[in-house]
Amino acid sequence: xxxxxxxxxxxxxxxxxxxxxxxxxxxxxxxxxxxxxxxxxxxxxxxxxxxxxxxxxxxxxxxxxxxxxxxxxxxxxxxxxxxxxxxxxxxxxxxxxxxxxxxxxxxxxxxxxxxxxxxxxxxxxxxxxxxxxxxxxxxxxxxxxxxxxxxxxxxxxxxxxxxxxxxxxxxxxxxxxxxxxxxxxxxxxxxxxxxxxxxxxxxxxxxxxxxxxxxxxxxxxxxxxxxxxxxxxxxxxxxxxxxxxxxxxxxxxxxxxxxxxxxxxxxxxxxxxxxxxxxxxxxxxxxxxxxxxxxxx
Numbered sequence: 304x305x306x307x308x309x310x311x312x313x314x315x316x317x318x319x320x321x322x323x324x325x326x327x328x329x330x331x332x333x334x335x336x337x338x339x340x341x342x343x344x345x346x347x348x349x350x351x352x353x354x355x356x357x358x359x360x361x362x363x364x365x366x367x368x369x370x371x372x373x374x375x376x377x378x379x380x381x382x383x384x385x386x387x388x389x390x391x392x393x394x395x396x397x398x399x400x401x402x403x404x405x406x407x408x409x410x411x412x413x414x415x416x417x418x419x420x421x422x423x424x425x426x427x428x429x430x431x432x433x434x435x436x437x438x439x440x441x442x443x444x445x446x447x448x449x450x451x452x453x454x455x456x457x458x459x460x461x462x463x464x465x466x467x468x469x470x471x472x473x474x475x476x477x478x479x480x481x482x483x484x485x486x487x488x489x490x491x492x493x494x495x496x497x498x499x500x501x502x503x504x505x506x507x508x509x510x511x512x513x514x515x516x517x518x519x520x521x522x523x524x525x526x527x528x529x530x531x532x533x534x535x536x537x538x539x540x541x542x543x544x545x546x547x548x549x550x551x552x553x554x555x556x557x558x559x560x561x562x563x564x565x566x567x568x569x570x571x572x573x574x575x576x577x578x579x580x581x582x583x584x585x586x587x588x589x590x591x592x593x594x595x596x597x598x599x600x
Contacts, residue, residue, distance in 0.1 A: 342570055344571045344573075345571040346380070346576075348380055350580070352580040353549075353580070353589055355519075355583045355589060356583075357583065357584035359557040362468065363498040364468045366465075366584065367394045368397060368500075368521075369393035369397065369426065370399065371563075371564055372398060373524065373526055373564055374398075374401065374403075375435070375567070377564065378414045380565065381414070384564060392425055394426060394464060396422050398430040399433070399524075399563075400430070400477065401435045402430075402436055403436060403438070403442075403443060405435045405439075409443070410442075415450075416446055419447070420450045422452070423450060429502065430452050431456070431475060432454070432456060432482070433504040455502060457475055457476050457483070457487045457488050458473070459473045468498070470500055471498070471499045473488050473502065475508065483503070485515050489501075489512070489517065491514060498518050500519055501518075502522075504523060507542075509558055518555075519558075520558045521559050522558060522560050525546050526562060526574070528542070528546050529572065530572050531573030538574055545592075548592055551591040559579075
């Protein structure tokens, strides 16, 4: 039987170079398999509850903080976040920035407003901007304003915990976008009278804040690197030395970094997305990871 063109040309080339085309096909099949795995894992949202020692927010008493970040315009995962926080009812809810992703439309935002309003009904809600939010800043600010979420952009607010302790919550503009202005909202070391919770999208911004008074920083941005070592459980990031979890820094200060909800390119490998419920002062708590070595000058 005669094979029609262009199939005849393809068959001819396959007969002439079987090894080469076999390798090409194996690579294509492998790429498809890896992509399917990465896309599947990127949708496997984890709900991680972690006890942090009381010294991360000294004097704050018992507080349960719902924390999530880097949604990247994913309504499906956002719905899961909202359902979870409605169920566990934390004392306050914090979003760490990057509600959107720059290369996707952020329109018809009713899903975002409705979901955020449900969160506001569950607990006081605070948010900061991430680097990608600045690309569609007007829409992001409008969504927060319409839903009742308090967006902190180089601002500080005092919040009273259920135990009656006043916690200062500070939200910085994004460091990568040149919008972090700590002098507008932070006090020098030793001048705060109570515990200070700092919200800053990128954990690397801590290097700018050594002379300011704060106790615990909540950050996202790095997505845990979107890549993990399946044998050690270590997360691999080329963005930060603090990819995931609790870290000590400069003596008695701490940084907590979430792996985030969304992802870039829609894939993760051995690094699932997460939402965090942080219980502070309710138990012994997890020991912080050691602070990374300072960068060489």
